[in-house]
Amino acid sequence: MKAVNKVDGRAIPLGLKNVDTDVIIPAHYLKTISRIGLGKGAFETIRAQPGNVFDDPEYTGAPIIIAGDNFGCGSSREHAAWALNDMGVEAVIAPSFSDIFSGNAFKNGIVTVVLPQEAVDRLLEVAKTDPIHIDLENKVVTTPYQDRFAFEIDDFRRNCLMNGLDEIGLTLANADRITAHERTLAQTQPWLVPVAA
Amino acid sequence: MLDSGSSMATKPRTLYDKIWDAHVVDQRDDGTCLIYIDRHLVHEVTSPQAFEGLRVAGRKVRRPDLTLAVPDHNLPTTARVDAEGNRLPIADVESAQQLAALETNAPSFGIKYIGATDREQGIVHVVGPEQGFSLPGTTIVCGDSHTACHGGIGALAFGIGTSEVEHVLATQTLQLKQSKTMEIRVEGTLGFGVSPKDVILAIIGKIGAAGGTGYVIEYTGSVFRDMSVEGRLTVSNMSIEGGARAGLVAPDDKTFAYLKGRPMAPKGEQWDQAVAYWRSLATDPGATYDKVVTLDAAEIAPSLTWGTSPEDVVPITGLVPDPKSFADPSKQAAAQKSLDYMGLVPGQKMQDIEVQHIFIGSCTNSRIEDLRAAAAVAKGRKVAANIKQALVVPGSGLVKAQAESEGLDKIFIDAGFEWREPGCSMCLAMNPDKVPSGERCASTSNRNFVGRQGPGARTHLVSPAMAAAAAVTGRLTDVRELMA
Numbered sequence: 001m002k003a004v005n006k007v008d009g010r011a012i013p014l015g016l017k018n019v020d021t022d023v024i025i026p027a028h029y030l031k032t033i034s035r036i037g038l039g040k041g042a043f044e045t046i047r048a049q050p051g052n053v054f055d056d057p058e059y060t061g062a063p064i065i066i067a068g069d070n071f072g073c074g075s076s077r078e079h080a081a082w083a084l085n086d087m088g089v090e091a092v093i094a095p096s097f098s099d100i101f102s103g104n105a106f107k108n109g110i111v112t113v114v115l116p117q118e119a120v121d122r123l124l125e126v127a128k129t130d131p132i133h134i135d136l137e138n139k140v141v142t143t144p145y146q147d148r149f150a151f152e153i154d155d156f157r158r159n160c161l162m163n164g165l166d167e168i169g170l171t172l173a174n175a176d177r178i179t180a181h182e183r184t185l186a187q188t189q190p191w192l193v194p195v196a197a
Numbered sequence: 198m199l200d201s202g203s204s205m206a207t208k209p210r211t212l213y214d215k216i217w218d219a220h221v222v223d224q225r226d227d228g229t230c231l232i233y234i235d236r237h238l239v240h241e242v243t244s245p246q247a248f249e250g251l252r253v254a255g256r257k258v259r260r261p262d263l264t265l266a267v268p269d270h271n272l273p274t275t276a277r278v279d280a281e282g283n284r285l286p287i288a289d290v291e292s293a294q295q296l297a298a299l300e301t302n303a304p305s306f307g308i309k310y311i312g313a314t315d316r317e318q319g320i321v322h323v324v325g326p327e328q329g330f331s332l333p334g335t336t337i338v339c340g341d342s343h344t345a346c347h348g349g350i351g352a353l354a355f356g357i358g359t360s361e362v363e364h365v366l367a368t369q370t371l372q373l374k375q376s377k378t379m380e381i382r383v384e385g386t387l388g389f390g391v392s393p394k395d396v397i398l399a400i401i402g403k404i405g406a407a408g409g410t411g412y413v414i415e416y417t418g419s420v421f422r423d424m425s426v427e428g429r430l431t432v433s434n435m436s437i438e439g440g441a442r443a444g445l446v447a448p449d450d451k452t453f454a455y456l457k458g459r460p461m462a463p464k465g466e467q468w469d470q471a472v473a474y475w476r477s478l479a480t481d482p483g484a485t486y487d488k489v490v491t492l493d494a495a496e497i498a499p500s501l502t503w504g505t506s507p508e509d510v511v512p513i514t515g516l517v518p519d520p521k522s523f524a525d526p527s528k529q530a531a532a533q534k535s536l537d538y539m540g541l542v543p544g545q546k547m548q549d550i551e552v553q554h555i556f557i558g559s560c561t562n563s564r565i566e567d568l569r570a571a572a573a574v575a576k577g578r579k580v581a582a583n584i585k586q587a588l589v590v591p592g593s594g595l596v597k598a599q600a601e602s603e604g605l606d607k608i609f610i611d612a613g614f615e616w617r618e619p620g621c622s623m624c625l626a627m628n629p630d631k632v633p634s635g636e637r638c639a640s641t642s643n644r645n646f647v648g649r650q651g652p653g654a655r656t657h658l659v660s661p662a663m664a665a666a667a668a669v670t671g672r673l674t675d676v677r678e679l680m681a
Contacts, residue, residue: 017527018406018506022646027627031271031291033245033298045648068527070407073440074646076342076356077243096410099442100342104358154374155227167360168256171368174223174231178259178370181222181233191463191471192235193262194330 001109003164007091007134010062011127012053017068021101024072024080038079039086063090064132066123070094071112072101081108091134093141095120106157107167111136119149136162209481212445213378213413216353216478220336222370232373234365235335236352238321239266239308241299242627243340247363248302259369261307265330268296268313269320270627274590274617277314284314292628306366319593319619322346322560326430327593329459333448333475338365342437343560343643349430350456351448351478353413356437377487379412379441383420385494390677392570393428394562394641394660396420397435398500402510404490409441412488415480416446420494426455427566434561435643438507447479499676501547502645502658504535509645511547513663513675519543538647539655540635547673550657554638555580555587555614555668556650557661559624562641563592565599567661571641572605574665574679580613581671587614588630590622614668626651639667 029041046052053059065084071094072080081104084092091111102112113134115123119141123132126143133142136158141149160167171178185192210218223231237260244266251257258264271292278284287293296313303310311317311324318324322343325331333351338344340362347354361371381400401408414436421429429446436444446452453472456462463471498512509532511518520532520543536542541550557563557571568591580587589609591597597619600606606616623630624642626649632638634653641664642649645656657673666676 017531020506020644020646022644022649026648026652027625030242030627031289031295033249033295035246045652070410070440073406074342074437074644076340076344076358078246078340078358078360081358096407098407098440099410100356100358100437103361107358107360154229156225156229156372167372168254168364168367171231171364171370171372175368177223177231178233178368182260182369185233189471189474191467192332192335194461195464 001164001166004090004109004111004161005136007063007111009064009131010059011064011066011093011123011132012059012062013124013127014053014065014067015124018070018073019067020074021072021077021080022074025077025083030077030079035082036086038083042083042087061088063088064134065089065092066120066127067092067094068120069096071097072105073098076100078104078108081105081110084110093120093123106161109161109164111161113141113151115141115149115151122147209484211378211480211484211486212351212415212447212478213353213376214484216334216336217375219334229372229374231370232336234338234369234371235263236325236330236332236337237264237365238325238337238339238344239264239299239303239362240270240321240339240341241268241295242270243359244302244362245295245298246359247366248298248306250363251306251366256367258306258308258366263369264308264366265325266299266303266308266310267318267321267324268299270621270625271296272313272620273629274620274622275629277618289629316594316598319596320560320563320621322434323563323592323596326350326456327459327595329456329462332456332462332471333452334478338371343434345436345441345443346430346434346560348433348436348444349446350426350452351446351475353443353445355442376413376442377411379409379414379488379490380486381414381416381490381492382418383416383492383494384418385420387420387494387497390499390662390680391497392660392662393424393431395497395500397432398502398510398658399492399497401435401439401507402500403492404439406438406506406508407440409436409439412441414439414441414444415486416444421446422449425566426451427564430564431561435507438643448475499660499663501663501673502656503539503541503547504532505538505645505647506531506535507643507645507658509535513547513673515547517541517543517545517547548675549672551583551637551672552639552657552667553583553585553636554632555584555664556623556638556640556642557664558588558590558592558622559642560592561643562661563590563596565596567641568596568600568605569603571661571665572608574662574676575612575614575669576608578612578669580668583671584668585636587668588617588623589614590617591619593619612669623650625649626654632656639664639673
């Protein structure tokens, strides 16, 4: 995974709350067996509307999306994160994210920045004209107007993002503990191994 | 973990705390835990990239015996074999490719696979409990957010993304942080014609679509104690629509009776050991939750959604709300957008709204009790003339066979419904069952998002009995009027 230290550039001022995963990538795009190419279906229902922010030339290639509460609610489809990756989005700023989506985003190197609604409102305003800067190392979002919004992010996730670490490899370094847990289970809860049907 | 165990034993714990504690393999300084996964359900949509990842890295599946694969999302619900019993091809090339990938990946990684033409095939969340693969006190994951469903039997079950699917396949664990706990207590007795679906819709209407974010919900109170296991599965299934990754109902004698004798459930002495353990899991007296929400059973009516978020809930006797009636300005804007999409105007009576499509099915409402409830309303009646399509899609081949042995198929077919093969069907527009743009569906599924049942489709979430009532009247209907 690519290491991310900062995200810098224009931000799409989407602003909507409850942006669900069917909006991010409709189900008919989920039939792929690959992780790439999903950007073409991203936000299809919004892009069908004339004058939408995604097709506004002002935001071409913008690496950031700013949204309202509960971004990424709905299904567990990681295709939502893959679609954002494919359209070049590296970070999303919102007052809250669905738990599953923020996990999926993290595993694909997308930074999810949680800020209070007032800060998000201010960034939505700035985004119309100017770039936004997300500094993961110092956990702060800044604008060219001296705005400075500190955010919290899990240290483990931040470390993985900044070093591009592979989580499976990290876990397998602990394989002895997993084996020990399985040995204990075999003694204490032998019924956990399913009966071969 | 053993040293912290002694102090935990003295502090009263919730059902969630007990399941969590029993699955901690390792804990980092920041509190993130490596959690052991007892059961992994796999379907065709969220797994191909995970298997591809394993191949690229030269990794194998750590515990194929704890993994079960079933195709469901893409499968057409029309006949799967011809008169000679030969498998019929799947017309959609991409669907066929995704289904074929699972059919190849499962055996090549040593995973048990229930195929499209096996009689045990069905929606993964119906198959798990039905086969006794899902058990109380276990951790269950699947690349599907409605994995929350299995909390109905007292399992800590939640949806994961494809990277996590790959992580579980390779390590049988997940890196997780402990959730906060929310108790949703519903006391009293449900009114006439009020079903488990109405209960969960009312709950989501109350807490909101993000109300449970960061929480695991435990459903408590007399309503859930009195509810059947299938009803509990329906309720827990939609925990995610309230933002909670998982729901839980404490396992009890009903749960054990439901699971006993299922093909993959423990047998003999191991069954007795398991039941003794499961009984110990109930929340201790004095244990506290981070948040408590209470509802009065008597106030819950047959309910349905009017908008494009599962929190947009009204009783069937209610009206389409005025967006201006919401305090939050962003909710006002969202409500107006919803009404525009749904083609509704404020003040309209819900019962005056005509529908063109009926869908009875999905992991929320496709079990035998759901089909019985719908058939009881459909019996001796006819699907209204304005209904273009009315589908009944059993949750599994075994549910279908059971329904047929009870003659339910005949009731539905005589009334003018189509009786289909098991699958996710019209819940999510990944297979040929879709609602056309601008048309309206009374659906027993779980999501009323924009485009969920097809581009431009308008969804009203309802219970199976309410869906059957809408089918025979041609409009959204208070089922109690047909249940005399």
